[in-house]
Amino acid sequence: MTQTSSAEAAAWTVLDAASRRASLDPSGAELMRLGENALFRLPGGIVARVSRPGQLAAAKREVAVARWLEANHVPAVQTRPDIDQPIEVDGRAVTWWQELPPHRPGTALTVATALRHLHDLPPPTAFDIGRLDPFVRLSERIDRASTLTEADRTWMRTHLAELKTRYEELPKGLPETVVHGDAWTGNVVTTDDGEAVLLDLERCSIGPPEWDLTSTAVKAFTLAGITANDYNTFVGTYEHDVTPWPGFEALRDIREFRMTCMAAQVAGENPQWHDEVLLRLACLRGEHGPRPWTWTAVP
CATH class of the missing domain: 3.90.1200.10 (Aminoglycoside phosphotransferase (APH), C-terminal lobe)
Known part of the structure; x- marks a missing residue:
């Protein structure tokens, strides 16, 4: 197993544990991107973001910022309001987001x-x-x-x-x-x-x-x-x-x-x-x- 596939496998393990703690079913999830963070799409228009280790404080702030921007009517990615987050698994933070509507890259x-x-x-x-x-x-x-x-x-x-x-x-x-x-x-x-x-x-x-x-x-x-x-x-x-x-x-x-x-x-x-x-x-x-x-x- 290569280092890259090991990183992917670790992200899937964290996603599985965090999903079950959030009362979500991770079966049917698909990996969207593996970079600084791992992004997964779950059924029902949910996107899970798995951070690298040690980013819990940053994840908490990101969730707070997203909710603040939404309250101030600034278009930004939105959190799932029905999930208590972030969830920490093995030192990694998992946050949950609304999947974006159809869109195209920025300019x-x-x-x-x-x-x-x-x-x-x-x-x-x-x-x-x-x-x-x-x-x-x-x-x-x-x-x-x-x-x-x-x-x-x-x-x-x-x-x-x-x-x-x-x-x-x-x-x-x-x-x-x-x-x-x-x-x-x-x-x-x-x-x-x-x-x-x-x-x-x-x-x-x-x-x-x-x-x-x-x-x-x-x-x-x-x-x-x-x-x-x-x-x-x-x-x-x-x-x-x-x-x-x-x-x-x-x-x-x-x-x-x-x-x-x-x-x-x-x-x-x-x-x-x-x-x-x-x-x-x-x-x-x-x-x-x-x-x-x-x-x-x-x-």
């Missing part, structure tokens, strides 16, 4: 629309939404990067320390707001009736809105994943361009490093992604020419 326009709604909300008062941590789990991901040499991991740890210093020294920007924390086109979808819906709420917190805006700028200018016209649409819809801000390069570099650390963690579980990690590291070190770079999406 720069839908991300800008969703972020405008989110950033305009006053922070919640009924629970502590926490502060943004752009470096959450990065040290752990570096440690899990078992396909890399110790020299590469040492460079990553040094680079991480430098990025933390740069973040602490960010210049003044827009007033802090509730931020999504991982706002890119993969975390916003458009329903068939044209509604932009936010997904993956586990990093919602208080922080600089520029953090959310930087993700789309990275998509445009680091990865050439959207066109300049798409980016201009994003800026026009949100009504702010983050790229001229003096702190933009720091946030861009942090976002790029997060993407690299995620790939390194995935490669540690599935070595077929090792070359992609080496490519990303070479780019960050200035060994692969100027942006945009061609990175392959890692599941």
